[in-house]
Amino acid sequence: MSPKKIILRFGKDISTKPVIYHLAKDFDLVFNILKASVDPYKEGVMVMELTGEKYEQGLEFLKQEGVRVQPLAEEVSWNQEICTSCGACTDICPTGALHINRPSMEVEFESDNCIICKACVTVCPVRAMEVKF
Amino acid sequence: MAIEKTYAEINAKIKSGSVVVMTAEEVISLVEEKGVSEAARQVDVVTTGTFAPMCSSGAFFNFGHPKPRIRMQKVWLNGVPAYSGIAAVDAYLGVTELPEDDPCNSNYPGEFRYGGGHVIQDLLSGKPVKLEAVSYGTDCYPRKDLETYITLDDINEATLFNPRNAYQNYNCAVNLSDRTIYTYMGVLKPDLGNAHYCSAGQLSPLFNDPNFLTIGIGTRIFLGGGIGYVAWNGTQHFPGIQKDASGASYGPAGGTLSVIGDLKQMKPNWLVGTSFIGYGTNLTVGIGIPIPILNEEVMRCVSVSDRELFAPIIDYSKAYGQRIPGNLGFASYADLKSGKITVNGREVITAPLSSYPRAKMIADILKEWITSGDFYLTEPVRLLPSHKDGITAKALEVKDL
Ligand code: SF4
Ligand code: SF4
Numbered sequence: 001m002s003p004k005k006i007i008l009r010f011g012k013d014i015s016t017k018p019v020i021y022h023l024a025k026d027f028d029l030v031f032n033i034l035k036a037s038v039d040p041y042k043e044g045v046m047v048m049e050l051t052g053e054k055y056e057q058g059l060e061f062l063k064q065e066g067v068r069v070q071p072l073a074e075e076v077s078w079n080q081e082i083c084t085s086c087g088a089c090t091d092i093c094p095t096g097a098l099h100i101n102r103p104s105m106e107v108e109f110e111s112d113n114c115i116i117c118k119a120c121v122t123v124c125p126v127r128a129m130e131v132k133f
Numbered sequence: 134m135a136i137e138k139t140y141a142e143i144n145a146k147i148k149s150g151s152v153v154v155m156t157a158e159e160v161i162s163l164v165e166e167k168g169v170s171e172a173a174r175q176v177d178v179v180t181t182g183t184f185a186p187m188c189s190s191g192a193f194f195n196f197g198h199p200k201p202r203i204r205m206q207k208v209w210l211n212g213v214p215a216y217s218g219i220a221a222v223d224a225y226l227g228v229t230e231l232p233e234d235d236p237c238n239s240n241y242p243g244e245f246r247y248g249g250g251h252v253i254q255d256l257l258s259g260k261p262v263k264l265e266a267v268s269y270g271t272d273c274y275p276r277k278d279l280e281t282y283i284t285l286d287d288i289n290e291a292t293l294f295n296p297r298n299a300y301q302n303y304n305c306a307v308n309l310s311d312r313t314i315y316t317y318m319g320v321l322k323p324d325l326g327n328a329h330y331c332s333a334g335q336l337s338p339l340f341n342d343p344n345f346l347t348i349g350i351g352t353r354i355f356l357g358g359g360i361g362y363v364a365w366n367g368t369q370h371f372p373g374i375q376k377d378a379s380g381a382s383y384g385p386a387g388g389t390l391s392v393i394g395d396l397k398q399m400k401p402n403w404l405v406g407t408s409f410i411g412y413g414t415n416l417t418v419g420i421g422i423p424i425p426i427l428n429e430e431v432m433r434c435v436s437v438s439d440r441e442l443f444a445p446i447i448d449y450s451k452a453y454g455q456r457i458p459g460n461l462g463f464a465s466y467a468d469l470k471s472g473k474i475t476v477n478g479r480e481v482i483t484a485p486l487s488s489y490p491r492a493k494m495i496a497d498i499l500k501e502w503i504t505s506g507d508f509y510l511t512e513p514v515r516l517l518p519s520h521k522d523g524i525t526a527k528a529l530e531v532k533d534l
Contacts, residue, residue: 084184084405084417084488088319091327091484105470105489122244123320125186125407125486126417 004055005034005072007116008062010044019065027054027061035115037095045094045115047072075132076116078109083128089120098129136173136429140512143177143425147509154178154503156496157336157424157435164436173432178503178510179424181338181435182355182495185331185487186407186415188317189297189368191227192253192396195289196264198222203276205266209233210252212263221274225294226252228406228416238411242315248414251406253293256285257357258401291396293357293404297367299420301339302375302386302444305330305464305483307476310450315411319486321449325476328446328483333492334439334466338422341435343385344520345372347424349513354392355421355499358403360508361394363422363517372520375445375463383443383463385520392420403495417488421495423503425510439466446476456528 010019023029029052036046050058062069078098085107089098097113098120100106120129146152153176155163160179164172196205198221208217208224212232215224228250237243256262261282270277285291306318307328314321318329334340342348352363367389375383403419426432443463447453452460464474469483502508518524 085490086185086417086488087485088329089484091322091329091482092320100472100484102470102472105485122242122410125319125409125415126405127246127408 004051005047005049006059007070007072008044008046008048009068009070010046011066012043014044014066019062019067022061023050023058027058028052029054029058035095035113037115045117047115072116073133074116075111076114076118076121077111077130077132079128079130080109082126083107083124084126086125088125089123089129092119092123094119136170138177138425138427140425140510144509146177147503147506150506152177152503154180154500156493156500157181157341158493158496160432160435161335161438164432169429169433169436172436173426173429176426176432179341179426179432179435180421180496180499180503181333181336181341181424182419182421182492182499183299183333183337183487184403184419184491184495185333185417186317186409187295187298187418188229188415190293190295190416190418191225191249193223193225193290193292193294196222196224196283197287197289199276199279199281201276202274203266203268203279204271204274205279206268207266209265210262211247211255213247213249213252215249217266228253229413231414242411244410245408245413248406248408250414250416253396253404253416254401254406256291257396257399257404259284285397292393293361293396293399294364294391294393295418296391297369297389298392298418299338299367299390299422300332301337301343301372301388302384302442303331304447304453305444305469305474306447306449306453307461307481308450309448314450315409316449317409317412317415318449319484320410325479325481328464328469328474328476328481329486330444330464330466330469330483331486332444332466333487333489334442334470335437336489336492336496338420339388339390340385340437340442341424342422342431343388343434343437345388345517346431346434347427347513348390348422349516351511351514352422353508353511354423355419355495355502356392356394356399357396357419358400359394359398361392362511363390363513364393365391366517367391369526370518371524371526372518372522374520375443377463383445384441386445387520388517390517419491419495421499423499423508423510439470442466444469446474
């Protein structure tokens with residue numbers, strides 16, 4: 001079975017460690033954490049690849065534990081033509097994927113660091129951040 | 134010997150190609166190295182720039198008369214109402230105006246995807262815009278309704294006329310409450326989660342002419358990618374010098390400009406329709422103002438740097454809305470731009486709403502226009518009131534009826 005990419009979101013009250021531990025131990029799943037972060041509202045976000053026979057059972061377990069699971073089918077892209085480098089998104093983005101280069105103050109987007117939380121999509125005053133499927 | 138230059142002398146240098154122009158950023162190090170007098174001798178014009186959301190903006194249109202004629206009583210452009218309580222086919226479209234059916238904040242926080250500012254940008258992009266009008270019909274203007282498409286080329290006049298732009302300085306907005314708030318200063322996270330500021334600082338036009346020695350009625354400027362003029366002081370023009378409780382000075386604030394220009398020669402990348410989640414729509418306006426170095430005092434003013442300019446820190450969860458006077462201190466633009474400031478003893482991350490890279494681009498474009506002889510300076514017909522005039526803000530008293 002080929003690895004599947006998923007996004008996990010943990011509420012404030014869920015501790016990530018035991019949940020991930022059980023995924024490996026109880027369901028024999030091999031995981032590879034691609035990104036992990038804490039968003040502005042103290043919610044944990046993790047992007048990982050999961051491989052194993054008991055993938056579906058593993059997902060079911062995650063959901064029971066209160067983790068929100070989303071397949072990684074979307075992508076957030078930056079329309080550099082439209083972006084005015086205003087900077088308004090840079091303190092909203094939880095991972096620093098959108099950040100200001102100093103001293104030029106030019107805004108830059110590093111898609112590798114994006115966890116697709118979409119916070120920037122509605123915050124950007126000129127709609128330069130787009131969700132792609 | 135004191136340096137004195139006139140507008141005519143500077144324009145003669147522009148004509149002969151010998152004019153020396155620097156941006157308000159470049160001139161800082163020149164003055165640091167050579168001093169004010171030598172810099173004033175060398176440089177003739179200093180260019181400034183700002184690119185930020187400016188709510189008090191809009192455009193006058195004259196659509197031309199249809200056959201039969203109509204005295205437009207109500208007008209919509211792409212569904213956004215424009216004010217038509219003026220002559221038959223004239224209207225004013227404000228940038229914060231929303232379509233009649235916008236859900237606004239009933240679905241909090243509202244998205245405000247489209248408004249007057251976006252209509253202006255669409256017109257500049259050459260897109261056809263739907264024009265609708267209704268009327269009661271008169272003997273001289275019999276038509277009662279109209280529905281058509283217009284482009285900027287189809288109509289007679291389109292005049293950008295912004296009653297209040299180019300704020301001299303602006304607040305640094307924070308949120309002391311325990312919930313996220315949605316403001317015209319962007320999304321402010323709870324419990325001092327971030328701080329937003331909105332000024333080009335050392336590049337900002339009115340920070341470079343704090344005493345209104347050169348900018349006045351008739352000053353020719355870069356406006357929205359084309360040429361415009363200062364029409365008047367802006368609304369809420371209350372120039373002053375900021376002071377803290379102990380009386381220490383924190384530099385200028387409060388001046389504003391009203392600007393005007395032919396919309397048809399402006400560009401959609403310098404007048405950008407803007408949406409603030411939970412707040413509304415706006416227009417991000419590019420303005421650049423040339424400052425003639427008439428004397429050393431003018432040069433001293435333009436050499437100001439981000440370290441010497443300060444924004445008052447204001448709580449937008451309560452103090453702003455409830456008009457509670459005072460502030461949480463001042464932050465220098467150097468600190469604001471560094472990405473971190475200290476508020477109430479805590480480190481707070483900052484982000485701008487005003488694009489410094491675009492402001493710099495505007496100052497560079499204006500420099501290029503002047504150097505290449507495409508842009509001459511105008512002597513103001515009248516200078517604007519400064520902090521010395523002591524204009525203060527009036528509050529609106531809500532009287533018992
Ligand atoms: S979706 Fe936007 S805010 Fe979220 S991580 Fe990606 S760039 Fe940052
Ligand atoms: S908020 Fe939008 S326009 Fe501003 S820097 Fe971010 S992506 Fe660019």
